[in-house]
Amino acid sequence: MADLTGGELVARVLKQAGVGHVFTLCGGHILPIYDGCVTEGIRVIDMRHEQAAAHAADAYARLTRNIGVAIVTAGPGVTDAVTGIANAQAARSPVLLIGGAAPLGLRGLGALQDMDQLSLLRSVTKGVWSAPETRQIPEVLTTAMRTALSGRPGPVFVELPVDLLLNRIEDRLAPIPERYVHRPASLGDPDLVVRVAHLLSRAERPVVVAGSGVYWDDAAKSLAAFADATGIPVFMNGAGRGALAHDHPDAFAQARGFALGTADVVLVLGAPLDFRLGYGRPPTFAEDAIVCMVDSDAAELGRNRPLEVGIAGHIGRVLDQVVDVLPASLAGRFDEWRRRVGDKERAARAKLDEQTGSSDVPISHYRWAAEIAAVVTPDTIVVGDGGDVVGCASKIVRLSRGGQWLDPGPFGCLGVGPSFAIAAKLLHPDQRVLLIAGDGAFGLNGMEMETAVRFGLPITCIIGNDGGWGQIRNPQLSFWGEDRAVATSLPVTRYDRMVQALGGRGVYVTDPREIRPALDTALASNDVWCINVALDPAAYRRTGQVSMAI
Numbered sequence: 331m332a333d334l335t336g337g338e339l340v341a342r343v344l345k346q347a348g349v350g351h352v353f354t355l356c357g358g359h360i361l362p363i364y365d366g367c368v369t370e371g372i373r374v375i376d377m378r379h380e381q382a383a384a385h386a387a388d389a390y391a392r393l394t395r396n397i398g399v400a401i402v403t404a405g406p407g408v409t410d411a412v413t414g415i416a417n418a419q420a421a422r423s424p425v426l427l428i429g430g431a432a433p434l435g436l437r438g439l440g441a442l443q444d445m446d447q448l449s450l451l452r453s454v455t456k457g458v459w460s461a462p463e464t465r466q467i468p469e470v471l472t473t474a475m476r477t478a479l480s481g482r483p484g485p486v487f488v489e490l491p492v493d494l495l496l497n498r499i500e501d502r503l504a505p506i507p508e509r510y511v512h513r514p515a516s517l518g519d520p521d522l523v524v525r526v527a528h529l530l531s532r533a534e535r536p537v538v539v540a541g542s543g544v545y546w547d548d549a550a551k552s553l554a555a556f557a558d559a560t561g562i563p564v565f566m567n568g569a570g571r572g573a574l575a576h577d578h579p580d581a582f583a584q585a586r587g588f589a590l591g592t593a594d595v596v597l598v599l600g601a602p603l604d605f606r607l608g609y610g611r612p613p614t615f616a617e618d619a620i621v622c623m624v625d626s627d628a629a630e631l632g633r634n635r636p637l638e639v640g641i642a643g644h645i646g647r648v649l650d651q652v653v654d655v656l657p658a659s660l661a662g663r664f665d666e667w668r669r670r671v672g673d674k675e676r677a678a679r680a681k682l683d684e685q686t687g688s689s690d691v692p693i694s695h696y697r698w699a700a701e702i703a704a705v706v707t708p709d710t711i712v713v714g715d716g717g718d719v720v721g722c723a724s725k726i727v728r729l730s731r732g733g734q735w736l737d738p739g740p741f742g743c744l745g746v747g748p749s750f751a752i753a754a755k756l757l758h759p760d761q762r763v764l765l766i767a768g769d770g771a772f773g774l775n776g777m778e779m780e781t782a783v784r785f786g787l788p789i790t791c792i793i794g795n796d797g798g799w800g801q802i803r804n805p806q807l808s809f810w811g812e813d814r815a816v817a818t819s820l821p822v823t824r825y826d827r828m829v830q831a832l833g834g835r836g837v838y839v840t841d842p843r844e845i846r847p848a849l850d851t852a853l854a855s856n857d858v859w860c861i862n863v864a865l866d867p868a869a870y871r872r873t874g875q876v877s878m879a880i
Contacts, residue, residue, distance in 0.1 A: 332500070332501050333498045333499065333500055333501075334498065334499060334500075334501050334504070335362050335365070335366065335495065335496060335497065335498050336362060336461075336464045336467050336490065336494045336495035336496065336497050336499075337361075337362025337363040337364070337365050337366040337495045337496070338362075338365070338366035338369060338370075339366070339464070339467045339468055339499075339504055339506075340362075340363045340366055340428070340467060340471065340490065340495070341363065341366030341367045341369060341370040341372055342366070342370060342468075342506055343467070343468050343471045343472060343506055344367075344370070344372060344397075344399060344471075345370040345371070345372060346506055346508070347396075347397055347472075347475055348394075348396055348397075349372060349396075349397055349399050350372060350373060351372065351373045351374075351375055351390065351399075351753075351756055351757075352367060352372055352373075352374055352375065352387075352399040352400070352401050353375050353377055353382075353383040353384075353386040353387045353390070353398075353399065353400045353401070353749075353753075354374060354375070354376055354377065354383055354400065354401040354402065355376060355377055355378070355379065355380050355383055355402060355403070355407065355410075356376060356403070357402065357403020357404065357407050357430055357443075358403065358430075358492070359403045359404045359407075359430025359431060359432075359443070359492040359495075360401050360402070360403050360407075360428070360430040360490075360492075360495070362492070362495035362496055363401055363428070363490075363495060373756075375752070375756065375781070375785060376781070377749070377752075377778060377781050378775075378777040378778055378780060378781060379410060379775060379777070379778075380400070380402045380406075380407050380408075380410035380411040380414075381410050381411060381413050381414050381745070381775065382414075382745075382748065382749045382775045382778050382781075383400045383401075383402060383411065383414070383749070384400045384402075384411040384413070384414020384415055384417075384418070384425065384427060385414045385417070385743075385745070385746045385749035385750060385775070386398075386400070386749040386750070386752055386753045387399055387400035387414070387418075387425045387426070387427070387753075388414060388417060388418040388421065388423045388425050388485075388746070388749075388750075389713075389736060389746070389749060389750040389752075389753035389754060390753045390756075390757065391418070391423045391424050391425050391483075392421070392423050392545075392569065392733070392736065393733060393736075393753065393754060393757050393758070394757065395546065395548065396424070396479070397424055397425070397426050397475050397478060397479065398418075398423065398424070398425045398426070398753075399425070399426045399428065400414070400425060400426070400427050400428070401427075401428045402427065402428070402429055402430070403429075403430045403443065404429060404430040404431050404432060404442075404443040404444065404445075404447070404492075405442070405443025405444065405445055405447075406443065407429065407430065407443075408427075408429040408445075408447045408450065408451070409450065411427055411429075412450065412451070412454065413743060414743075414746075414749075415427055415451065415454050415455060415485045415487070416454040416741060416743070417738055417739065417741045417743040417746065418484070418485040419454050419455065419456075419484050419485050419741075420739055420740045420741035421542070421568075421569070421738070421739030421740065421741065422482055422483045422484060422542060422543075422546055423483065423484070423485065423739075424475075424478035424479050424483040424484060424485065424486075425478070425485040425486075426471075426474060426475055426478060426485070426486055426488065427451070427455075427485060427486070427487045427488070428471075428487075428488050428490060429447055429451075429487060429488070429489050429490070430489075430490060430491075430492055430495075431444070431447065431460070431489045431490060431491040431492065432444040432491065432492070433491055433492055433493040434491050434493055434494070435493070447487070447489050448460060448487070448489060451487040454485070455484065455485045455486050455487050456477050456478060456484040456485065456486050457474060457477045457486050457487075458486070458487045458488075458489070459473065459474055459486075459487070459488050459489070460488075460489040460490075460491075461488065461489070461490050461491070461494055463494060464494045464495075464497040464499050464504065465499055465503050465504040466504075467490065467494065467504065468504055468505065468506040468507060469507060470488055471488055472506070472507045472510045473510075474486040474487075474488045475510075475511065476510050476511050479511050479513060480511070480512075480513065481626065481627060482626060482627035482629075482630075483546060514644075515547075515644035515646065515647050516626075516642070516643045516644050516647070517643055517644070517647050517648070517651060518624065518641040518642070518643035518647070518648040518651055519641060519643075520651070522639050522640075522641045523641065523648065523651045523652055523655060524655055525622075525638075525639050526597065526622050526639050526641070526652055527652050527655045527656050529595050529620060529622060529638065529639070530560065530562070530595060530597065530652070530656065530660070531656060531657050531660055531663075533594055533595040533620075534594055534667065535589075535592055535593050535594045535595070535667050536560075536562045536563075536593060536594070536595040536596070536597065536664065536667075537562065537563055537564075537565065537589045537590060537593040537595070537596050537597070538556075538557075538562050538563065538564045538565070538596075538597045538598075538599060539564075539565050539566075539567055539590075539596065539597070539598045539599065539601050539607065540553055540564055540565070540566045540567065540570040540573050540574070540599045540600070540601070541566075541567040541568050541569075541570045541598070541599060541600040541601020541602070542567070542568035542569035542570055542600055542601065542739070543570070543599060543600015543601065543624075543625055543626060543627075543645050544566075544569075544570040544573045544599050544600050544645055544646075544732070545568075545569040545570055545573065545600075545732045545733065546569070546600065546626070547600065547626060547644050547645040547646050548646065549573070549599075549600075549644070549645040549646030549649065550573045550574070550731070550732045551646070552645070552646035552647070552649040552650050553573050553574060553599070553645075553646075553649060554574060554578065555649070555650070555653060556649045556652065556653055557574060557578065557580040557581075558580075558661070559653045559656060559660065559661060560580075560653075560656065560660050560661055560664070561579075561580060561660070561661035561662070561663070561664045561665065561668055562580065562597075562664060562668075563580055563582050563585075563589055563664075563667070563668055563671045564578075564580050564581055564582065565582055565583065565586045565589065565590075566581070566583070567601045567606060567607065568601065568606070568739060568740065569732070569733075569735075569736075569739070570599075570600065570601065570732070571724075571729055571732075571734075571735045572729035572730060572731050572732045572733070572734045572735055573732045575729070575730045575731065576728035576729055576730065577728075579668075580668070582671055582672075582675050583675070583725070584674070584675050584678035584679055584682070584725065585671050585672075585674035585675040585678060587614075588671070588674045589671050589674075590607075590608075590614055590615050590616070590619075591613060591614065591615070591616055592616055593615070593616055593619050594616070594618070594619060594620065595619070595620045595621075595622070596615060596619050596620070596621045596622070597622050597623075597624070598610075598621065598622070598623040598624070599623075599624050599625075599645050599649070600624065600625050600626070600645050602630055602633065602740070603623075603630075603633060603634040603635060604634075604740055605740075606740065609634040609635065610634050610635040611634065611635055615635075620638045621635065621636075621637050621638060622637060622638055622639040622640070622641075623637050623639070623640050623641070624640075624641045624642075624643065624645050624648045624649075625640075625641075625642065625645070626642070626643065626644060626645070627642070628640075628642035682696065682725060682726060685697075686699065686700035686726065687700075688842070689842055689843075690842075690866065690869070691840065691841060691842070692840070692864055692865060692866035692867075692869070693839075693840070693841075693842045693845075693863060693864065693865050693866060693869075694842075694865070694866055694869040694870075695718065695719060695722040695794060695796070695865055695866075695869055695870045696722060696726070696869075697842045697845075698719070698722075698723075698794055698842070698845060698863055698865060699719075699722045699723040699725070699726045699727070699794075700726055701842070701845035701846050701849065702723055702726075702727060702764070702766060702792060702845075702849070703723070703726045703727045703728065704846060705764070705846070705849045705850065705853060706727050706728070706729075706764065707762070708730040708731065708734075709760075709761045709762060710734070710761065710762045710763075710764055710853075711733075711734060711736070711751075711754045711758060711761055711762070711763045711764070712727060712729075712734060712735050712736070712764050712766065713735075713736045713737070713746075713747050713750045713751045713754065713763070713764070713765045713766065714735065714736070714737040714747075714766050715737070715738070715744060715745065715746050715747025715748075715750070715765065715766070715767045715768070715771045715772070716744065716747075716766070716767050716768025716770070716771040716772075716794065717744070717768055717770070717771070717799065717800055717801025717802070718768070718796075718800035718801045718804065718870050719766065719767070719768045719794030719796070719800065719865070720737065720766055720767075720768065720771075721801070722794075722870060723766050723794075724737075727766075736750045736754065744768070744770065744771040744774055745771055745774030745775045746775075747765045747766075747767045747771060747772065747775070747791070748765065748772075748775050748776065748778035748779055748781070748782065748789075748791070749775060749778055750765075751763050751765040751782070751787075751789040751791070752778060752781060752782050752785070752787055752789065754789075755782070755787040755788070755789050756785075756787065762790070762853050763787075763788075763789045763790070764789075764790050764791075764792065764849075764853065765789060765790065765791040765792070766792055766794070767791055767792070767793050767794070768793070768794055768796075768799075768800065769793055769794070769795040769796065769797065769798075769820060769822075769823060769825070770798070770799045770800075770820060772791070772793050772825060773820075773823070773825075776825060776828065776829075777832070779791065779828075779829050779832050779834055779858055779860065780832040780833065782834070782858045783832055783833035783834050783858045784833075787858070788855060788856045788857055788858055788859075789858055789859075790849070790852040790853050790858075790859045790861065791829070791858075791859065791860050791861070792845075792849065792861040792863060793825055793860065793861065793862045793863060794863055794865050795822055795823070795825070795862055795863060795864050795865060796865040796866070796867040796869075796870070797819060797820050797821065797822045797867050798818055798819045798820050798867055799818045799819075799820070800867065800870060802818050803815060803818035803819060803867075804870065804871045806818055807871070808871070822864060824838060824862065825860055825862045826838045826860045826861070826862040828860070829858065829859070829860035830860075832858075833858070834857060834858035834859060834860060835852070835855070835857045835858065835859050835860070836859065836860040836861075836862060837859075837860075837861055837862070838862050838864070839861060839862065839863045839864065840863075840864045845861070845863060848861045849861065
């Protein structure tokens with residue numbers, strides 16, 4: 331029998347769970363865990379801020395559909411990570427945040443960085459735990475991970491006092507649970523499946539919205555089979571983007587407003603009816619639209635609007651059930667409807683194309699985005715971190731698969747970009763990782779470019795630098811005018827020089843013709859790159875693309 335420290339127990343539990351990397355910022359309370367990770371061969375990726383560590387763990391969880399782990403020290407380490415955990419909660423991302431804590435015997439005596447961490451994390455997680463003794467560390471951690479991965483995924487928090495991590499115990503006295511996570515792919519209620527099939531077969535203008543749940547349920551193949559069998563237009567939302575490749579005949583993007591506003595039946599797959607879908611209500615949805623919904627989380631069914639049919643189950647298996655009971659000749663029924671949606675799609679694309687060809691200097695957002703879209707291949711992972719610049723790019727960049735596009739998600743948390751890119755490159759070193767960032771968003775965690783340099787992770791960041799918080803500044807200017815526009819402008823910061831100072835490479839671009847060569851050079855290299863592109867701050871507003879980010 332071997333004696334193990336509590337820190338070694340932590341590492342063994344993580345290793346058994348399939349965790350290959352943990353993200354952290356050092357602190358005395360968590361050093362024993364590092365020692366255990368070295369023993370177990372888990373790579374410790376030390377970031378420059380705990381928020382960034384939590385963001386990296388979030389991206390790791392999304393890309394693996396497994397636990398992502400952030401380890402932070404007590405007190406300010408935990409408080410710094412809260413924003414990243416809140417973002418993970420909104421995105422259904424199963425992150426395990428491990429926080430150090432003061433020794434049990436010194437609780438409440440004024441020990442360094444002692445605070446009530448459980449209460450702080452309770453509102454933004456699926457559960458919080460504090461290990462009461464060393465031998466219970468494996469049970470507490472596995473309970474937390476089971477909770478994070480079960481049902482609707484989400485983050486969890488475990489507090490580990492430093493004395494428990496330093497204590498030694500015989501391994502037989504602290505067994506590590508096995509086979510503790512069970513995620514059955516649940517079928518939908520057969521009667522409800524038949525009702526959905528009946529509604530679709532009688533519809534004239536049906537629409538499918540495929541959201542993040544399609545990605546989390548790994549249901550892309552089932553969605554494609556459903557689309558092939560029905561010919562129903564599919565619009566993708568959140569992490570569901572790319573679930574159908576952009577060149578699939580039923581994949582649409584630009585005509586969503588027309589389609590939802592005209593549809594008589596809408597099938598929502600794993601997409602919450604939140605602000606992104608107008609809460610499922612008119613005028614975003616047609617006044618008389620019949621809405622059906624499939625989600626792994628029954629709590630989402632009927633939120634914000636009544637449903638004709640709500641099915642709790644694995645989205646892929648439910649779609650397979652629906653296909654099995656649909657009429658074989660259904661696809662041809664919607665040819666005319668698909669043509670109408672296609673006409674709107676092509677018209678919207680044509681308008682975009684008019685703007686992407688601009689040779690103006692300063693550079694327009696759409697020309698910048700078009701140059702980015704031209705270099706995105708199926709083996710490119712794209713991270714979006716920003717407001718208007720990312721909103722613009724998302725309209726133009728075309729995706730080939732699920733998990734190819736990462737963005738903050740519905741919490742709208744800027745600053746995720748460098749961390750997401752780092753996690754993506756660690757997991758997929760053979761793929762190109764392209765970070766699209768706004769100048770404001772990049773400034774939040776731009777120091778993590780040094781982390782990428784230090785760990786030899788060649789990511790490329792292209793910044794749309796319009797000298798301000800554009801998504802907020804543009805409506806501010808529209809509502810209140812230039813003389814009352816405060817707190818939303820920024821200098822055109824030379825982030826390219828900053829990344830050079832951190833050990834990477836950088837270029838400042840002011841001519842649209844220089845964007846593509848810079849991207850080609852950066853993406854073909856083994857260096858960390860920052861392509862800092864000066865954009866016209868007024869260009870996006872002139873196109874009428876002004877929206878209040880609320």
